[in-house]
Amino acid sequence: MTAIAQQLRSLSMLPALSAGARRLQASRQAYTEANRGLWIVGFGLIALMGLMPFFAPSSHILKGQQALYFGLLALSLNLLVNMIGLISFGHAMFFGFGGYLVAVGFAKEAWGPFGDPLLMFAFTPLIGAVSAFVIGFVVLRGRELYFGLLTLGMGQLIWAAAHGWQSLTGGTNGTTGVFAADWLSPFEHANNLYWFVFLCVLVCTALIWVIMRSPFGDACRAIRENRRRAEFAGIWVKRYEMTAFVIAGTFGAVAGGLAVISETQIASGQIDWQRSAFALIMCLIGGYRYFLGPFAGAIFFIWVRDWLTKETTLWDTVFGIIVLCVALFFVAGLSGTIHWALAWLVTGIKRLRGIRLVDEAPELSAAEHEAVHLPSLASEAAEPRELRTGGEPVLVARNLTKSFGGLVAVNGASIEVRQGTMHAIIGPNGAGKTTFFNLLTGLYKPDSGTIHLEGADVTGVAPWRLVKRGLGRSFQQTNLFWSLTALDNVLISEAAVDDQTLRIVGKHRPGLRERSHQLLDRVGLGSFAGFSASELSHGDQRSLEIASAIAVNSRILLLDEPTAGISPSETRTAVELIRRIARERDLTVVFVEHDMEVVFGIADRITVLARGSVLAEGTPAEIRANPEVQKAYLGETTDEEAGA
């Protein structure tokens, strides 16, 4: 778990060129300013590609054409890799679907309109989308590596079909001589063909840009960063993954169609797993964290590979070494290198003007910040506390049981949480608190027992559905969208819970950003809105986690050890924060806590778990006086905790 978190953190760093070359990094500000330069380079590249027929010799125009449709294939793959974090090793299958759709009907006279390559080309997005939808049901059953291997297998299945079904596809010899139209003839009207490909690729690229910048794109990035957190932001992860997969397949098929129109042929060898691997390599070499990276990679791939095959028989070895070096030392790829160079240029120019770019770091924790600026906290804490008896029971669990293998973690535990109360769950280590909590929040399905949320039976319901019903949760181990900003962490939760993030075009609803900002202000993180979650202090991360749990419009807040691992002063702030927000928003709060001072300080009601069962339930005073609790729980713990 921590290893993954660290991985995500390291990814979130600005394009790290290499671990050893850290001191070579320009400041964050320089990178931000260099973004503009990167735009200019990007548009320059597009212009260069568009105007190629005017200045380049025909052999280079041909390569440019190849770079365009392979770039589109890589870009559509990068939509999965970079946007939602799915690494497909079989993306060439969509290339195949599009390509064969255009090609197979051509030579068959009986096929009528299906033999018209241009007409068929218009249907490539459709076949890509439909096939991706069907294949998605199989491959999306796997995650991470399994997804990769399943796509590899599926891709090979499609390849083997193209290879074996000779009467339709022509097998290894392929379908050849597919001339789309006279005005697109690669021999007589090579420039027309080039511009046709260029325009199609340009339109597709623009569409992908819009999709990546949409609310949907934001939700996908959240899934990439932290799948579990995304689920608790009300995101039905599978649905988003399927959507992204279908979009990627759609554009992948268009790339395949363009390839056939350009090359007038397609053979099974063009869609095998190495083609898929090459598409991934293009993303990597070009810089998969950058939008136009895949095109940069495709251009590099086409020209360098061509040059290498001419220069040396060892071309694949040399190319392999290049891939190896980029993967090991230049993960940011070509685009990252350009970005880095531009950042230094910016730094140099500023220096000449006498401006020094220094990064501001969030040194001061927001919790301390808050303590300075909100003196009211202390006085509020000093107020005498009245216990709330609460309204209707809103969260009721009966006889929950859950076992892992032979171990019964929760055994017939029940709880009744009343509206508006602060309900603590305590118990000695290994009492099954976190398991119980995970059952309540839908992360685990109970073996037996029922859970009712605001009167409705929600036993075994998926977390994201519970979230949509007004249940927000935080985790014991901080669980955030690490490389996204604090603001986006909150904003995506707010947008996703109402399905706003299902929109694949457009922007977030007006006012959402302000609302998210207000919420951040409320938890004392207003001035840190622009920092990525991984940069915040641990205490602030806990606050952000609470903000995220509230952002889903929750009426019931389930907090798993909200003060775990933070300093005593921060603990006080966090506890006050929770109490204040709960009062303001009329929230019901259920929390697991080790710190007895916190528990007896804020809980209206306490449930004590021991060995997976409920030992006692009552008001703090009742629990304190309960001899069984003292024996089973307080007696077993250290003096320090018992004395609290």
Add this chain to the structure above:
Amino acid sequence: MIVGASASQYVVQIVTGLGSAAVLFLISSGLTLTFGALRIVNFAHGSLYMLGAYLAVSLREPIGFSNGTFWIVLILAGLGVALAGVVLEVFFFRPIYRRPLLTQLLVTFSFVLILAGIVRSIWGAEGESTSVPPFLGGGVKIAGGSIPTYQFFFMGLSVAVAVGLYLFLYRTGIGRMVRAAVSDPELLGLSGVNVRILFTGVFAVGAFLAGLAGAAVTMQGLSGPDIAVRAVILAFVVIVIGGLGSLIGAFVASILVGLAQDLGIIWVPEATLAIVFVVLVVVLAIRPQGLFGSRVA
């Protein structure tokens, strides 16, 4: 096209299928072992297999491939590949264990390209002729068909490897550590075991098995360096069907895939390649973690 094949054809195809299964197990056992411990998807595993085959081709000239000496060729080829594997692991794979999946995949894939070029430049792109030790020459008559004797040698070798690996993993102290590494490498590191050396050792064993398999299949003849990619894809299919990291899974899945391939020749000759992947998809649609996989990844 054989529609309604006779019983004897089935027998022949089943025995041939078991021969293919044996070779598949030799390759995939090493892959599943390294994956289990190192959690890395090694695309270069097929290339190590190819390297083993070509090393055997070179070694059988001076040493000879007689009844008494072919063992030496097999073992030396395996050891040579194990050495290459150690170099690969220590210098290139070690730095990427903690890196993102994309980096891992492309680093191992880069060695597919690198080794393909190297092997081609040394041994050429053409295939190599078969060479079989005399006692494995000829064929065994079964149900009216003739099956090359070396196929039975493959079966024996893979059963021996399976038993050997089982004894190693379940009956030795080091084997216990390897199994511990499979279930929780971080915990093992905390318990004072030198995980680095253990990983290198496991990788060397996996590479050795790949090299051994490659050297053995030279008896069938060698079609060219392209055997690397074909082998690694099939090995992946096997270990995914069997469940990543599971040795028993690899054994069962090898038989399944081997039989599917060779029976497919009777049923749907055009789709023999596809049938393997159909098996993969069907198995995973029912059991995403594979036949013997414990975790849903």
